[in-house]
Amino acid sequence: MAALFAFRCTSCDEIHEGSPSFGFDAPSPYTQLSEEEKRDIAELSDDFCVIASPEGTQYFVRALLEVPILGVEDPFLWGVRVSASEKSFKRYLDTFDEPQPGDGFFGWLANRIGIYPTEQSRGADVWIQTDGTRPRVVLHQSENASDALARDQRDGISVRRAQQLAEQAMHG
Numbered sequence: 001m002a003a004l005f006a007f008r009c010t011s012c013d014e015i016h017e018g019s020p021s022f023g024f025d026a027p028s029p030y031t032q033l034s035e036e037e038k039r040d041i042a043e044l045s046d047d048f049c050v051i052a053s054p055e056g057t058q059y060f061v062r063a064l065l066e067v068p069i070l071g072v073e074d075p076f077l078w079g080v081r082v083s084a085s086e087k088s089f090k091r092y093l094d095t096f097d098e099p100q101p102g103d104g105f106f107g108w109l110a111n112r113i114g115i116y117p118t119e120q121s122r123g124a125d126v127w128i129q130t131d132g133t134r135p136r137v138v139l140h141q142s143e144n145a146s147d148a149l150a151r152d153q154r155d156g157i158s159v160r161r162a163q164q165l166a167e168q169a170m171h172g
Protein backbone atom coordinates (compact mmCIF):
# COMPACT_ATOMS: atom_id res chain seq x y z
CA MET A 1 0.00 0.00 0.00
CA ALA A 2 1.44 3.34 -1.02
CA ALA A 3 1.63 5.22 2.24
CA LEU A 4 2.28 8.72 1.06
CA PHE A 5 0.24 11.02 -1.08
CA ALA A 6 2.14 13.59 -3.12
CA PHE A 7 1.55 15.28 -6.43
CA ARG A 8 2.77 18.10 -8.62
CA CYS A 9 0.00 20.67 -8.63
CA THR A 10 -1.31 21.74 -12.03
CA SER A 11 -2.36 25.03 -10.49
CA CYS A 12 0.78 26.29 -8.71
CA ASP A 13 3.33 23.76 -10.01
CA GLU A 14 4.47 22.99 -6.45
CA ILE A 15 4.66 19.46 -5.12
CA HIS A 16 2.04 19.06 -2.42
CA GLU A 17 2.96 16.30 0.01
CA GLY A 18 0.88 14.37 2.48
CA SER A 19 -2.80 13.51 2.30
CA PRO A 20 -4.83 16.69 1.84
CA SER A 21 -6.25 18.29 4.96
CA PHE A 22 -8.51 21.31 5.19
CA GLY A 23 -10.20 22.79 8.19
CA PHE A 24 -12.63 25.35 9.47
CA ASP A 25 -11.90 27.57 12.46
CA ALA A 26 -15.52 27.85 13.51
CA PRO A 27 -19.00 26.57 12.68
CA SER A 28 -20.83 28.53 9.98
CA PRO A 29 -23.46 29.90 12.39
CA TYR A 30 -20.63 31.49 14.40
CA THR A 31 -18.95 33.09 11.40
CA GLN A 32 -22.29 34.64 10.45
CA LEU A 33 -22.57 36.51 13.77
CA SER A 34 -21.66 40.18 14.08
CA GLU A 35 -18.58 41.06 16.13
CA GLU A 36 -20.88 42.23 18.88
CA GLU A 37 -22.83 38.97 18.89
CA LYS A 38 -19.61 36.96 18.92
CA ARG A 39 -18.58 38.81 22.05
CA ASP A 40 -21.95 38.81 23.77
CA ILE A 41 -23.64 35.50 23.04
CA ALA A 42 -20.98 33.16 21.71
CA GLU A 43 -18.01 31.21 22.97
CA LEU A 44 -15.47 29.64 20.65
CA SER A 45 -12.51 27.48 21.59
CA ASP A 46 -10.38 24.90 19.83
CA ASP A 47 -12.80 22.09 20.54
CA PHE A 48 -16.11 23.72 21.39
CA CYS A 49 -18.48 26.44 20.37
CA VAL A 50 -21.64 27.60 22.11
CA ILE A 51 -24.02 30.22 20.73
CA ALA A 52 -26.70 31.42 23.12
CA SER A 53 -29.11 32.83 20.58
CA PRO A 54 -32.60 33.93 21.62
CA GLU A 55 -34.16 31.00 19.73
CA GLY A 56 -32.17 28.57 21.85
CA THR A 57 -28.60 27.66 22.62
CA GLN A 58 -26.61 25.96 19.88
CA TYR A 59 -23.74 23.62 20.68
CA PHE A 60 -20.91 22.61 18.37
CA VAL A 61 -17.99 20.22 18.61
CA ARG A 62 -14.86 20.07 16.53
CA ALA A 63 -14.49 16.80 14.66
CA LEU A 64 -12.83 15.10 11.71
CA LEU A 65 -14.48 13.90 8.55
CA GLU A 66 -12.35 11.36 6.73
CA VAL A 67 -12.61 10.47 3.05
CA PRO A 68 -10.54 7.38 2.25
CA ILE A 69 -8.08 7.68 -0.62
CA LEU A 70 -7.90 4.30 -2.34
CA GLY A 71 -4.44 2.78 -2.00
CA VAL A 72 -3.19 5.53 0.30
CA GLU A 73 -2.85 5.10 4.04
CA ASP A 74 -3.92 8.53 5.27
CA PRO A 75 -7.38 9.77 4.32
CA PHE A 76 -8.39 13.10 2.83
CA LEU A 77 -9.22 15.04 5.98
CA TRP A 78 -11.81 17.70 6.69
CA GLY A 79 -11.57 19.46 10.05
CA VAL A 80 -15.18 20.40 10.64
CA ARG A 81 -17.63 21.43 13.32
CA VAL A 82 -20.77 19.47 14.02
CA SER A 83 -23.79 20.41 16.05
CA ALA A 84 -24.62 18.53 19.22
CA SER A 85 -27.72 18.44 21.36
CA GLU A 86 -27.38 19.93 24.82
CA LYS A 87 -27.35 16.42 26.26
CA SER A 88 -24.68 15.15 23.84
CA PHE A 89 -22.60 18.26 24.36
CA LYS A 90 -22.67 17.88 28.14
CA ARG A 91 -21.76 14.21 27.85
CA TYR A 92 -18.85 15.11 25.57
CA LEU A 93 -17.63 17.74 28.04
CA ASP A 94 -18.05 15.44 31.04
CA THR A 95 -16.07 12.63 29.42
CA PHE A 96 -13.58 14.81 27.56
CA ASP A 97 -10.63 13.63 29.66
CA GLU A 98 -11.91 10.08 29.88
CA PRO A 99 -13.69 9.33 26.61
CA GLN A 100 -15.84 6.22 26.72
CA PRO A 101 -15.46 3.57 24.02
CA GLY A 102 -18.51 3.39 21.77
CA ASP A 103 -19.78 6.83 22.70
CA GLY A 104 -21.27 8.87 19.92
CA PHE A 105 -24.10 11.18 19.05
CA PHE A 106 -26.08 12.56 16.16
CA GLY A 107 -24.97 15.91 14.73
CA TRP A 108 -25.38 18.15 11.73
CA LEU A 109 -22.36 19.20 9.75
CA ALA A 110 -21.95 22.89 10.61
CA ASN A 111 -19.65 23.94 7.80
CA ARG A 112 -20.22 24.44 4.11
CA ILE A 113 -17.54 22.74 2.06
CA GLY A 114 -17.16 24.77 -1.12
CA ILE A 115 -16.04 21.94 -3.35
CA TYR A 116 -18.92 19.76 -2.15
CA PRO A 117 -21.90 22.06 -2.63
CA THR A 118 -25.27 20.94 -1.33
CA GLU A 119 -28.61 22.49 -0.51
CA GLN A 120 -29.30 19.94 2.19
CA SER A 121 -28.24 19.75 5.80
CA ARG A 122 -25.88 16.86 6.35
CA GLY A 123 -26.82 14.58 9.20
CA ALA A 124 -24.09 12.42 10.66
CA ASP A 125 -23.05 10.09 13.42
CA VAL A 126 -20.23 11.54 15.45
CA TRP A 127 -18.04 8.88 17.06
CA ILE A 128 -15.94 9.66 20.09
CA GLN A 129 -12.33 8.45 19.88
CA THR A 130 -10.40 7.07 22.82
CA ASP A 131 -6.93 7.66 21.37
CA GLY A 132 -6.87 11.40 22.00
CA THR A 133 -7.93 12.33 18.47
CA ARG A 134 -11.02 14.33 17.61
CA PRO A 135 -14.39 12.66 17.07
CA ARG A 136 -15.02 11.15 13.64
CA VAL A 137 -17.95 12.22 11.50
CA VAL A 138 -19.74 9.51 9.54
CA LEU A 139 -22.33 11.01 7.22
CA HIS A 140 -25.72 9.31 7.09
CA GLN A 141 -26.06 7.63 3.73
CA SER A 142 -29.85 7.32 3.52
CA GLU A 143 -30.77 11.01 3.54
CA ASN A 144 -27.53 12.04 1.80
CA ALA A 145 -27.86 9.62 -1.09
CA SER A 146 -27.30 12.26 -3.77
CA ASP A 147 -24.48 13.95 -1.87
CA ALA A 148 -21.02 13.58 -3.42
CA LEU A 149 -19.37 14.02 -0.03
CA ALA A 150 -21.33 11.17 1.54
CA ARG A 151 -20.66 9.00 -1.50
CA ASP A 152 -16.93 9.77 -1.42
CA GLN A 153 -16.78 8.99 2.28
CA ARG A 154 -18.54 5.67 1.77
CA ASP A 155 -16.72 4.53 -1.38
CA GLY A 156 -13.37 6.26 -1.06
CA ILE A 157 -11.80 8.31 -3.84
CA SER A 158 -9.07 7.65 -6.35
CA VAL A 159 -5.69 9.31 -6.02
CA ARG A 160 -6.57 11.30 -9.12
CA ARG A 161 -9.83 12.59 -7.64
CA ALA A 162 -8.06 13.39 -4.37
CA GLN A 163 -5.56 15.46 -6.32
CA GLN A 164 -8.30 17.29 -8.23
CA LEU A 165 -10.27 18.02 -5.07
CA ALA A 166 -7.17 19.22 -3.25
CA GLU A 167 -6.27 21.58 -6.09
CA GLN A 168 -9.80 22.97 -6.11
CA ALA A 169 -9.84 23.41 -2.34
CA MET A 170 -6.42 25.08 -2.28
CA HIS A 171 -6.59 27.25 -5.32
CA GLY A 172 -10.31 27.64 -6.00
Ligand SMILES: [Zn+2]
Nearest residue numbers: 009011012013
Ligand atom coordinates in the same frame (compact mmCIF):
# COMPACT_ATOMS: atom_id res chain seq x y z
ZN1 LIG B 1 -0.87 23.93 -5.69
